[in-house]
Amino acid sequence: MAAPQANAEVEPGGWTPQSPGYKVQEKGCGHVDGLTFSLTCGDTSGEQRGERRYDTYTGGTHQFEGYFRISSMGGSRISLKQTFRDTSGSQGPYFMLAVENGGRLYNVSGGATVSNAATVGATVRVNTVNQVGKTHRTYINGSLANTVNSPSGSYYDKFGAYRTSSGNGPITVTWSNVKFWSK
Numbered sequence: 001m002a003a004p005q006a007n008a009e010v011e012p013g014g015w016t017p018q019s020p021g022y023k024v025q026e027k028g029c030g031h032v033d034g035l036t037f038s039l040t041c042g043d044t045s046g047e048q049r050g051e052r053r054y055d056t057y058t059g060g061t062h063q064f065e066g067y068f069r070i071s072s073m074g075g076s077r078i079s080l081k082q083t084f085r086d087t088s089g090s091q092g093p094y095f096m097l098a099v100e101n102g103g104r105l106y107n108v109s110g111g112a113t114v115s116n117a118a119t120v121g122a123t124v125r126v127n128t129v130n131q132v133g134k135t136h137r138t139y140i141n142g143s144l145a146n147t148v149n150s151p152s153g154s155y156y157d158k159f160g161a162y163r164t165s166s167g168n169g170p171i172t173v174t175w176s177n178v179k180f181w182s183k
Contacts, residue, residue, distance in 0.1 A: 009065050010127045010139045015181035018062075020055040020157075029169065030161060035176060037160035039169030042075055048169060051160030056086045057182070058154040061131045066159060066178040069123045070171065076101035077167030079108060080118075080159060081126055083136060087153030094155065095136055095148060097126065098164050099171075107138075107146055108164055115140040130155055 024032045029041035030050030037050040068080055076099075083095040096108035103119035106112060117124050117140060127139040133152040138145050159178070161171050 009125065010142060010144075011063070011129055011137075014183040015063060016183060018180040018182050020057070020180055022052045022054045025049055025051045025053050025158075025160075028163075032160065035178070036172065036174045038172040039075065039078065039161050039163060042168045042170060043163070044168045048163035049160065051082075051158050051162055053084075054157045054180070056154050056156045057132075059132050059152070061129065061183050062155070062157075063130075063181045064128045064157050064159075064179075065125070065181075067123055067125050067176045068118075068159075068173050069176075070099070070118060070120050070173045073099070073101055073120055073171045075163075075167060075169040075171055077164045078169065078171050078173075079162040079164050079167075080105075080173060081128065082158040082162070083128060083130055084156050084158060085151070085153055086156050087151075090151070090153060094150075095128070095138070096162075096164065097128075097138060098167070105140065105145075107148070109148075112146060114138060114145045117141060128157070 028048035032050045079098040081097040085094040105114040136150040
């Protein structure tokens with residue numbers, strides 16, 4: 001008997017729910033308490049992170065969905081959601097969705113604005129669809145907001161609070177209703 005298919009929020013059809021494992025990562029002034037992530041300092045150097053790093057996947061199409069709400073933000077340019085490459089010789093952040101003070105969400109690579117919906121107190125839905133070897137698509141509140149090429153290889157998802165190279169805290173953000181699918 002086939003498992004029931006999940007109704008993903010974007011790009012419906014043929015998705016199977018997944019439950020990848022994860023590890024909590026805390027460095028510098030980064031803290032994790034369940035699904036609440038914070039950077040408690042305003043440091044502009046050093047590694048400041050409080051995140052969940054999910055298991056690596058290879059090939060196929062993978063969808064992440066989660067809702068975040070920033071409860072306080074004294075800093076700016078903090079990455080909230082990342083898709084990392086985990087292929088030998090090509091490891092590192094591949095797609096980073098970051099927020100500036102004032103609510104602008106942007107793709108760290110190139111700086112393209114993705115949305116202006118991430119104001120303090122607003123709940124924002126994020127879906128990423130990584131069709132490995134083709135494209136990586138980002139949806140904000142159900143609308144396609146960013147598309148980039150996706151090389152073949154292995155990837156993993158991260159979310160939380162991470163100081164980008166030009167950013168600083170403090171920030172507190174809570175994620176909810178986090179789901180994963182593949183096909």
